[in-house]
Amino acid sequence: MKLTIDRAVFLKALSHGQSVVERRTTIPILSHVLLQTTDQGLTLSTTDMDIALEEVVAAEIHEPGAITVSAHMLFDIVRKIPDGLQINLSLNPENDQLTLKAGRSKFNISSLPVDQFPQLAQGELPHQFQLETSTLIRLIDRAKFAMSSEDTRYYLNGIYLHAHGEGSNRILRSVATDAHRLACIEAAVPLGASDMPGIIIGRKTVTEVRKLLDENDAAITIRLSPTRIEFVLPTATLSSRLVDGSYPDYEQAIPTGNDKQIILDAKSFAAAVDRVATVATDKLRVIKVHVGNNMITLSAASHELGNAVEEIPVDYASDESVEIGFNAKYLLDIAQQIGDDEANIMLFDGSSPALIRGMNDKESLFVLMPMRV
Numbered sequence: 001m002k003l004t005i006d007r008a009v010f011l012k013a014l015s016h017g018q019s020v021v022e023r024r025t026t027i028p029i030l031s032h033v034l035l036q037t038t039d040q041g042l043t044l045s046t047t048d049m050d051i052a053l054e055e056v057v058a059a060e061i062h063e064p065g066a067i068t069v070s071a072h073m074l075f076d077i078v079r080k081i082p083d084g085l086q087i088n089l090s091l092n093p094e095n096d097q098l099t100l101k102a103g104r105s106k107f108n109i110s111s112l113p114v115d116q117f118p119q120l121a122q123g124e125l126p127h128q129f130q131l132e133t134s135t136l137i138r139l140i141d142r143a144k145f146a147m148s149s150e151d152t153r154y155y156l157n158g159i160y161l162h163a164h165g166e167g168s169n170r171i172l173r174s175v176a177t178d179a180h181r182l183a184c185i186e187a188a189v190p191l192g193a194s195d196m197p198g199i200i201i202g203r204k205t206v207t208e209v210r211k212l213l214d215e216n217d218a219a220i221t222i223r224l225s226p227t228r229i230e231f232v233l234p235t236a237t238l239s240s241r242l243v244d245g246s247y248p249d250y251e252q253a254i255p256t257g258n259d260k261q262i263i264l265d266a267k268s269f270a271a272a273v274d275r276v277a278t279v280a281t282d283k284l285r286v287i288k289v290h291v292g293n294n295m296i297t298l299s300a301a302s303h304e305l306g307n308a309v310e311e312i313p314v315d316y317a318s319d320e321s322v323e324i325g326f327n328a329k330y331l332l333d334i335a336q337q338i339g340d341d342e343a344n345i346m347l348f349d350g351s352s353p354a355l356i357r358g359m360n361d362k363e364s365l366f367v368l369m370p371m372r373v
Helices: 007-020 071-080 133-141 203-213 266-279 328-335
Strands: 002-006 032-038 041-047 051-057 060-063 066-070 086-092 097-102 105-109 127-131 158-164 171-177 181-188 199-202 220-224 228-232 236-241 260-265 286-292 295-302 306-313 322-327 342-347 354-358 364-368
Touching (some): 002 007, 007 051, 007 071, 007 086, 071 097, 127 133, 133 158, 133 203, 158 203, 181 328, 199 203, 203 236, 260 306, 266 328, 266 342, 322 328
Antiparallel strands (some): 002 060, 002 086, 032 041, 032 066, 051 236, 086 097, 097 105, 158 171, 181 364, 220 228, 228 236, 260 342, 286 295, 286 322, 295 306, 342 354, 354 364
């Protein structure tokens, strides 16, 4: 194998691949990246046995071949090479080492046999549809903050993607919840997705596919079965196992009787929550919210740092004031996701969950459980 590749192009692909690879693994080959020459250029393959990434980058191929080397080691080397240089890669057949030359630098990197690199069995992926990159980004970005990280409820550690509704009212939904907050984001059902099974895309898969979307403008092809999913981009394919479990009936957590409507400026609200939360450093990090007389008052207190109070004028038609507490971080996360100039907060009382959405945003809603104040 012998080839020449641009340092920036190589580094970007290696950054994607090395984040798939686990730093600590009992199987040495899983810490490696497989480099293979093809007619299209250089293919980089990485896997942790749950997620597999294959990315093709432009390269000038002088001699075909393949080799596996440590993904993190190769990434660190290329990262430290000055930008703008061309990198020459070649396989030394005498010791099976990869020789990397760039400028005045030269590295000889040990390898493992190519035939040890695992080939994941894909199986049949009967459901296929396309999503615009901007749509998939929205379905991910506006829901991922609510994913759980608890090991005990592993089925909440991801985004639940499914087709919801009947007939012409059928929509595509991404849902995430950690039982304290919930995000529900909607999009039109693409052709081929209306009969897809409900699937749970794991946290790491969500993170890795999101990185790929930043550099892509074309539509994404998604193929899936009840156990696997594959995201096909023009130059990369990410395949992953799905979380094995049943997602809870999240619709039971969406309140339907909240009758006290608060309308306020979304950016001002998010900024005020951020300021007041500065002093909410206690373990529970509670922000107290009081609404009445067309005014919302945010307050937080800490035994060590003191307290903070801020008032925001709002449109509040009810004669009944409400006082409710929220986790400061959770409230800020939702406030920053409101995709509209005005926020619409619906309350029932001080001990019931709040329903929050943008005033003109019919495709996103957020639910936040209260805390005792």
